[in-house]
Structure formats: structure tokens, C-alpha cells
Amino acid sequence: AQSVTQPDIHITVSEGASLELRCNYSYGATPYLFWYVQSPGQGLQLLLKYFSGDTLVQGIKGFEAEFKRSQSSFNLRKPSVHWSDAAEYFCAVGAEDYGGSQGNLIFGKGTKLSVKP
């Protein structure tokens, strides 16, 4: 069955420190991978996406993620965290398989990021 695992429910980092949020997926077909960010009470904003090609993808707000097929992982990183990065982060996997109509996204349960001053 398709699934996304975000092992860390809550992470706290100091402002200016580096960040890595983990994501592992299980998907039989070639996956498309996404990271979204959600501020309290808000919708989801797309941070970055991986479809093919270079396995290191750059996103908005200084975030990047690396796709590692051998580890079924797509971890999100940022070299220096700002207080405004405090939010919840969701990893998602999807596939465009018209035969199987796999048009939906499957989300992890999210990682809440807190930033210490």
C-alpha cells in the first residue's frame, strides 16, 4: 500500500541553525514528491516538488530537498532557519498513472517545527 512516513512529530531548532525534516515513502510506481508548509489555521503552500532529473531540488523560502531512490526518502533541508519558518510541514507523494487514475496525493502526518529565539 502507498504510504508516507514522517518520523518526527515535533522538532525544535534554534534560529539560525540548520534543519532537516525526514520523509520516507512507499510507492510502487515512479513517485512524484512534494513538500508543503501549513501555518496554523491556513491551507497548504507548495514548497518544492520532484518529478524527475536532478535529485536535489530547490524550493521557495530557501528550502531544498534531496530524492534518494535507494532509501525511498525525500528529506527537506534548510541551512539557516528563521523564526518565520515555524509551521507544520507535510511530505506528499503522488503519481500520474492514467491507467490506475492515481491522481491523488498521499500525505504524511506532518512535522511541527518550532523555532527558538
Add this chain to the structure above:
Amino acid sequence: DAGVTQSPTHLIKTRGQQVTLRCSPKSGHDTVSWYQQALGQGPQFIFQYYEEEERQRGNFPDRFSGHQFPNYSSELNVNALLLGDSALYLCASSLEDRFVEQYFGPGTRLTVT
């Protein structure tokens, strides 16, 4: 460039009632998906609409139904509301030729009492 919009922002209903939520897709997008996000959880896929037809459906009962209009906007209807239907309902839009790349609206917070 107008993003995805949803209405209303908040809604309070009583068990057994029916509710309709609305979504306008991002300009140029023709595919709309709906998700339910319970408190503390990731979004769960309800269904996806393209060309006014339901193209794919998640594991939700028939109490959840939808519609897409010729202008690509969409409605989500939930009948016979249960307490467990309380959640943030998110609409996402995309292009048919890349329908998995989805952009989300701000959501409608539904509370069932």
C-alpha cells in the same frame, strides 16, 4: 494571479444536517481535488473532478458528493453530518496534464455539534 479560493471560511452545523462547501480553482486550472484534514493529521483525499466528472475517489462514504461546473469551480456536499466530519476541508486545483501538482486553497473549517 488569483489563487485557489474557498468559501465559507468557517461553518458550524448540527449533526444530521447537510453542508455545501465551494471552491474556485487557480486561474487556468481545470482540475479540482478535495481533501479532509482532521486535527493533527495530514490531508486525506476525498475525490477529484475533471470535465465535470468525478475522476477518482478516496475512501469516503457516499454521504460525500461533489460537483464541478463548466467554469471549473466545484462544490463539496456532505449529507447527514456526523461529529467526526468536523475538520478542515481543503480544495486543490491543478492542470489536467499535470494533475498531481496541486495548489491548495485556505480551507473551510467545519465544526459539527
